[in-house]
Amino acid sequence: MSLRINAVVPDFDAETSQGAIRFHDWIGDSWAILFSHPKDFTPVCTTEFGAVARLNDEWKKRGTKVIGVSVDGVEDHKRWAGDIETYSGSSVGFPIIADEGLEVSKLFDMLPEDAYLPDGRTPADSATVRSVFIIGPDKKLKLSMTYPMSVGRNFAEILRALDALQATEKHGVATPADWTVGQDVIIPPSVSNDDAKEKFGEFDAVLPYLRKTRLK
DSSP: OOOOTTSBOOOOEEEETTEEEEHHHHHTTSEEEEEEESOSSOHHHHHHHHHHHHTHHHHHHTTEEEEEEESSOHHHHHHHHHHHHHHHSSOOOSOEEEOTTOHHHHHTTOSOTTOOOOTTOOGGGGTTOOEEEEEOTTSBEEEEEEOOTTSOOOHHHHHHHHHHHHHHHHHTOBOOTTOOTTSOEEEOTTSOHHHHHHHHOSOEEEETTEEEEOOO
């Protein structure tokens, strides 16, 4: 069964480019993003890891840890980090999980149960290992995305989604399409007009069921 929103994500032990971890302990009280790749030393993945590295300060501002997972070993991860830094101009300050046996990939349902990695494998052999999971401090899955190998992920959108998740959890609101920090949010229909005015102050009733307000 696929991992569902609000399910507690699997805990696991793993070796990473920065040493051994226990996943839930590594998350601690932070938000976390786990993002996966089919293989080291591949072009699209190198650009994506570079994008994550360039956003290092943004993750920190949001109290969020990032961790990659790829189906190669620790030594390959360490060598690949040099290419990522050359491409992006930023250091790879986050760990990369070694998932040669597909344990983590299967725990998070990134691969079919019968998937395997033959000798001399190519990225196509693990093409479905290309997912993003945003996890809250409660260790529950808040959002997931899966991309094909040919389409590079938009990490600006992942950052925007993280902002929206943190805002909705903190303030008990929803966010409209294309929302970014500083724009109006949506008051949930479960909140009465009187309660909305008490909690948020003035609001704009665009429709009886669509009320917008600005967070203070």
